[in-house]
Amino acid sequence: MTTTLTAPRDRAGGTEHERRHWHGANVWTQITVLTGRSLRAVLRDPRIVVFSLLQPLIMLTLFSQVFGKALMGSIASQTDSYINYLMPAILVTTGIGASLQSGVGLITDMKNGVLGRFRALPIRLGTVLVARSLADLFRTAVQLVVLLLAATVLFGFAPEGGLAGTVSAWLLALLVSWSLTWVFLAIASWVRKEEVMQSVGFLAMFPLMFASSAFVPLDALPGWLRIVARVNPLTYAVDASRDLCLALPVGSGVWSALGTSVLLLVIGAVFAVRGFRRPL
């Protein structure tokens, strides 16, 4: 950075001819460009993908080995293998874990300073959030596919619903994940502190996960926990995913899971954009 910097004077600001102003990309371009940016960041750091896969893989292994035999009796009416029972739940809980990470990621991004630059650009700030949620959704989709493959190859996952049932369960898990992403983005854009975000997430996630039908049938839970589990929205998401995956009769459960997700998505999005617009 010494001598040559003085030379091309006309190029820093551009010649009069060049000096036409760009007035901001359209919303579609904003979203695709920003989504590309977030995805590229993930691809550049594959550790993120590997580590975020590790946790569900460990859970899959532990639960299938620990609970598998013990629970066969109580799930026999639904399926003949615990892995088939477990996998739809793993899809949903992994998806929700990823939503929490979106929130944490947004806060990291805020610190990074690049969001400050976006704020001073002629773009709609909401597109930054949409892009982030889409990139994370894509990542989650890939993760879940990897998990499904691992479950099939390693643990003999072969649900009664076949490919069609598995794909529908996958799509449902993604929708649940996407809607909760917006909830966590909303919390993140108001809280703006990583530690707080982590503990909010931890407090919300663990009771929700275990006081539900995710890992054991409701009947196997003690009475008071069964009551909690029955009002736990996660139970409905997991049950819906399981209905699809195991080719059980699809009742109102799937529809209420879809409806709740869309509702959460809209509420989350409104608060996320509003919170995010507040000055840094």
Next chain:
Amino acid sequence: MTRPPIEVEHVSKEFGKFRALDDVSLQVPRGSVLGLLGHNGAGKTTLVNILSTLSPPTRGTARVAGHDVVRESRSVCSRIGLTGQFAAVDEQLSGMDNLVLVARLLGAGKRAAKNRAEELLELFELTEAAKRPARNYSGGMRRRLDLAASLVGHPDVIFLDEPTTGLDPSSRMGLWRIVENLVGDGTTVLLTTQYLDEADRLADSITVLSSGQVVASGTAEELKAEVGQRTATATLADPADAERAVNALSASGMSPVHDAERHVITTPVAASHELAVVVRALDEAGIEVSGLGLGEPTLDDVYLTLANSAHQAA
């Protein structure tokens, strides 16, 4: 366009009870550099944030490039470049990708974005590092990339918020030259800094902020003249004489200040012949002096005098 690119009228900003800016007004003519000087917390960054549309003023109006920063923020955004205290680049992306990203968001097509990015990388001597992720850049390179990113859209107005904080001397000089070139192109610059030599070197006019208020403004020369006089500096041979020296000078109508760390007495002198008064006063008091000098006022003096007096008045 005859309006000045930056116009600030009676702007105040309050955060709860805390008043960060208090009735600030200023104008920056096209193609010039305004240096905004002040302590930490004087309100410099708050003003930059208001002008770059990041936060609205509580009262008053501000126009940048002819547009109101609140009502026409998008128009303002497409005309400004902002370089903050911390390099606002995406650490994960390469230098090239960072610049292309900004160009695309501004509305450039893929080709045009890439061309603009290459142009700026070359100008800022980052071509070799273009493909490396920015997290592997040195502090100086990051700052250069940050400045390059704020220039992508050929802005009319650039805000530099303490642009050389934490840079080594040669990187600072490099950045100064870049800024000088930009101004040569007709770009208007608002620069905040705590470094007085930086303002002295780059700024056409200087505004001193203290506790959110404008306490002085003018060219560096005007400010120096306002604070006035040159300063006589006497270094004492025996530090124990300090009190007697101060008394002797006060008795001759001067206003001496004792700097205990350096064992020197400084006193403003209105005209050259007053130096003789200093010498005589010290001599008559029998105080031995190991050094004596007459200094031109520096921006430091201006800054300290104004900012301190404002502090004390507050």
